[in-house]
Amino acid sequence: MPTVSAHVALTLARHIDHVFGVMGNGNAYFLDALERSTGAAFTAVRHEAGGVVAADAYHRASGRLAAATATYGAGFTNTLTALAEAVQAHVPLVLVVGDEPTSGPRPWDVDQIALASAVGARTYTVGRADAAATTVIAIEHALTYRVPTVLAIPYDVASRDAGPLPEAPAPRLPAPLSPAGPFARGAIDDLAAALSAAQRPFLLAGRGAWISGAGEALGQVADAVGALTASTALGRGVFPRAEYDLGVTGGFGAEGAMELVRAADVAVVFGASLNQFTMRFGDLFAPGTKVFQVDVAPAATHPHVGGYVRGDAAVVAREVLAAVRAQGAAPSGWRETADVAAARAYDPGEGLAPDGRLDPRSVAARIGELLPDDRVVVSDGGHFIGWANMYWPVASPDRMMMIGTAFQSIGLGFPSVAGAALAQPDATVVLTTGDGGGLMALADLETAVRVAGGRGIAVVWNDAAYGAEVHLYGLKGLAEDPMRIPEVDFAALAAGVGAEGVVVRSMADLDRLAAWAAQDAASRPFLLLDCRISGAVVAPYQEEIIRVNS
Known part of the structure; x- marks a missing residue:
């Protein structure tokens, strides 16, 4: 007979077509039922935060509800920054997690309901007799209030027999708000x-x-x-x-x-x-x-x-x-x-900045000229966010997403590629990320390459620093050593997971992007451009922040 976890998977699959996450003890039975008994697809990521980020990006790029999943304890706590971002950005998704047994917490359990509440997410916990109905309630809450919800499966309930799957009602959603009176x-x-x-x-x-x-x-x-x-x-x-x-x-x-x-x-x-x-x-x-x-x-x-x-x-x-x-x-x-x-014209930059490194404005403008028109741009957080927003126009709001900026976080870039690529299967997905955020999200570089393949490109703005902090706090005279990052060879890291990496030190190095864009997506590799840019060029939006905080 179907288990409690199967009731959750079968009910959820009526309303979503994709789940992202990492398998563990707490969600093993859920993923087994999802794989064996539903038409929903599962995409594995390499860090639990990446599962929530990918589901977030999937919704932003498609408008459809997506789900993420993680195990209990450390698996759940790894999702919290991404969950907070989805709350702040008003992104509906369902995060299916394992949880402590109904008999009480074990040494490795935490109060997951309290932690989810602390970042603004509501938790619904399934039982043996109400798993299908509770799943529908969680979906309804996510869609009604445009927020993520957590759907928890207690460890001692996950594999229990739940009987035949009942007919659960469809989620009831409110009509658009009309002015009245x-x-x-x-x-x-x-x-x-x-x-x-x-x-x-x-x-x-x-x-x-x-x-x-x-x-x-x-x-x-x-x-x-x-x-x-x-x-x-x-x-x-x-x-x-x-x-x-x-x-x-x-x-x-x-x-x-x-x-x-x-x-x-x-x-x-x-x-x-x-x-x-x-x-x-x-x-x-x-x-x-x-x-x-x-x-x-x-x-x-x-x-x-x-x-x-x-x-x-x-x-x-x-x-x-x-x-x-x-x-x-x-x-x-x-x-x-x-x-x-x-x-609407922007400053084209100087090509090379006075320090001999690339002017990010010139790099961004040239990349914007070379990118395929059918594109989705996904952005991590950091000083560099101005360049894509200024120089890479997109056709509609579902073609530009900034995952991390609502919660002022960095390090959510690489897993967002997977969600966007599956939501827009014909488009080229372009990630813009910094070296600091790129290192933080490195676990899911492999995910981005595996899922997007030749439809994926990552642009790493490599200034060997946390640029936003240098421009704001360095100007105030604070010690800059904690703001600096030893220059990392992202091109080599990309090659290690099957992508092509190109170190961009001159404008001519961007010719590889032109050749890549002319190739058929099925035959070309994922491309990562490791752009060695000057940290001395300050984005206009950052200048506004500096002005306000001076």
């Missing part, structure tokens, strides 16, 4: 009236707008009032008309584009939390700009917001569109006067 109606009318009367209207969309499917409606609103548009780092590509889109806002934005944003007299933000980086630490909009925000949060998330509508971005965008049309709005004409292409 006269105050909400009045707020929408005020927002529409401001847009209709604006001389320089501007629309900003975030990841929430993408998740809600608001792109078409937002494009129609922009056309109706003649607005320039832009996105947050996680919302790029939401608006359908690139010729009027200023790209990414905040520290990753081009300076000319940000000047146009500051010229707006009315700005409406859809589905973006307006964090300090998007807002350029308060300098994104000019003091005279009327700022409205549309989001599902209980209240406005920045003090510069003057009007707030709580609701799903797509629902509200359609209501705003109807309102501006009813008010007889005409296009402002502002966006036709703007030279958007010139405004």
Whole structure:
């Protein structure tokens, strides 16, 4: 008869198609049932954090629910940083773990429920009689609140006979949040009236707008009032008309584009939390700009917001569109006067920095020219995050993900390649990572190479340092030795797990990328570019951080 673990696996497999993780004592029976009795695929990673990261990336790249799995105790504690990142980034996934026996903890057990709660994740523990129903509840919680949930299988229950698999109900999910009541109606009318009367209207969309499917409606609103548009780092590509889109806002934005944003007299933000980086630490909009925000949060998330509508971005965008049309709005004409292409231009760099090492701006620009158009960019955390965000445009928000930045962590890069590669099986997956984060995630370099194969490329920004710390704390006079890393040969490390590694010391060395991109993906190897860059070139977003912290 099916075991408790089999009930979990069979029920979960009705709602997911992929599981990532590491097998151990606590999840062995779950993985056995998953492999033998379901159509869900399992991809092994080499560190438990990598399982959660890969599931996270899989969701961000596909929109579909994924699962991760680890054993109890040390296996579970290894997932915590990645789990915290998924919580902060509002990524729904299910983490299936072993747990202490129902009789109580053993010396190697920890209070997993408390640890998960500490990073913001809810735990559901299955029993012999309710494993299928509890699994559905965990899935429902993850999808409803857009957070990871932990599904725990006590060790002494895992292999117990649970009888025939019962019919568990499908998860019940809430409808998109609609504004309700006269105050909400009045707020929408005020927002529409401001847009209709604006001389320089501007629309900003975030990841929430993408998740809600608001792109078409937002494009129609922009056309109706003649607005320039832009996105947050996680919302790029939401608006359908690139010729009027200023790209990414905040520290990753081009300076000319940000000047146009500051010229707006009315700005409406859809589905973006307006964090300090998007807002350029308060300098994104000019003091005279009327700022409205549309989001599902209980209240406005920045003090510069003057009007707030709580609701799903797509629902509200359609209501705003109807309102501006009813008010007889005409296009402002502002966006036709703007030279958007010139405004979006970035500094091409100098090729070589004064210290003789490569200028990362020049490297990033050249790589952006050579990468295949059909690409997914996955980014680790670190000073280097500016280069990909500035120089490697992508088609839509599911093609650019920064796993680690929500929790301000590094070392989650290599396993994210696996999740993105399986979610987008025809695209080239491009990892951007630093030497510090790359070393931290080294266990899953093998995973990235094995799963992505010739569709994978890793760009390691190797400045022999923790660059963000050098630029911030080194400037303050703190000792720099703890911030430095002996230069590591990542190309050799890549070769050790079956990839091709190229040390890039000159712009000409990037010609190998051009040749690689021209090859068929089935016949070429995973490529790692070990770019020996100057640590003296500071990314613009980092300059903003330095300014604020000085």
